[in-house]
């Protein structure tokens with residue numbers, strides 16, 4: 001796929017977010033899809049490709065009256081939507097379809113007809129991890145952190161500072177779930193969930209969704225929205241269970257994904273104006289900053305200590321407030337993509353003036369996967 | 380009693396048989412000599428199917444951990460460690476560190492550990508790790 005040959009022409013989140021007990025998991029996907037179609041000025045018969053994770057593509061397609069020529073049900077956790085964007089761009093370039101709808105919806109908080117993943121006691125997880133009390137993500141994706149902190153000299157205060165800076169961004173976003181400022185002391189005084197992770201170092205659990213519509217850059221000119229071009233993409237996977245992660249201080253999936261994205265975009269890190277780094281827990285953006293090459297190994301802590309990620313900083317990160325302070329339904333990657341698109345459209349609540357290139361990076365499952373999309377608003 | 384119990388497969392049965400016999404069994408590739416875990420009938424380093432099982436020393440060091448203050452219902456009510464250890468032979472595995480306070484002060488990264496086995500039921504015995512005590516050894 002040629003850089004900037006595919007564009008996002010529709011983007012929207014669900015009508016309501018946070019606590020949405022009136023919609024099921026699937027219903028949130030459909031609500032977001034309808035909003036994205038309205039944004040792009042399209043109706044279901046205009047869509048000929050569907051991608052989603054959690055729900056099946058056939059559920060979304062059948063529910064909306066779409067007859068897809070191409071589907072992608074890739075589910076590699078919260079970054080699945082980054083992979084969908086990458087795969088959809090390739091499919092459109094290959095001529096398999098012209099207009100792809102990518103949806104996310106998750107009843108993370110209200111648990112209305114959630115997509116359940118049955119635990120299999122014969123799987124690698126079932127045999128070699130679950131017996132030791134592992135379950136919800138906070139008992140898994142957090143496990144590498146202590147090793148990272150020790151080897152890099154990063155502290156619990158550094159993790160807390162990230163949470164504080166992201167809350168500052170969230171307060172500029174009316175749709176953010178959190179509404180009050182926090183301090184480092186408050187973060188470090190919040191209830192312990194899984195040492196060293198306290199509640200305010202963990203993502204929110206909310207209901208919501210989002211959807212994107214992609215088409216060729218050529219067709220994008222005819223849409224009512226300002227096109228946001230796909231400049232570069234990457235994806236990567238590593239291990240099936242976190243105990244098999246090769247090095248607990250760096251993610252191979254992140255590195256592979258980042259290298260592919262920057263390589264295909266043909267840009268360097270100094271070209272980037274805006275950054276989204278999926279933050280299910282506060283340590284993950286530290287890995288991302290280093291593994292994507294924005295910081296040298298062990299130096300992401302300075303990025304936060306110097307407030308480079310904050311309001312007025314040199315490279316704003318997680319300007320919606322992130323999974324920690326904006327919304328986190330479960331597979332948050334779609335919300336990171338939505339914020340990158342808003343920034344590139346010039347329509348974000350905390351808009352970065354003059355931003356031309358946005359990098360959006362997601363983690364999947366327990367550092368098992370990664371997806372990276374580089375957007376630009378310049379054709 | 381913890382309710383999440385492994386269901387062995389033909390590829391892992393020898394490992395679980397070893398645990399019942401008080402042996403921590405690892406696999407070594409006869410072609411490339413690499414040791415690996417979890418068990419599988421194909422070498423992850425070179426794809427060879429020519430493999431050998433052997434009993435590990437049971438010595439390990441603490442690689443990383445968390446202390447879960449919201450235990451799964453079957454894991455009791457007290458905070459407990461969930462840890463990844465590096466075996467003396469190289470591979471890593473998930474476990475709980477037992478036989479010491481479940482606190483950051485007692486759980487120091489890189490501390491030396493020794494495997495201990497605890498029977499769960501008639502088919503499953505789980506390997507756990509405790510701080511290595513040099514005096515206790517005979």
Ligand SMILES: [Zn+2]
Nearest residue numbers: 408411422425
């Ligand atoms: Zn081999």
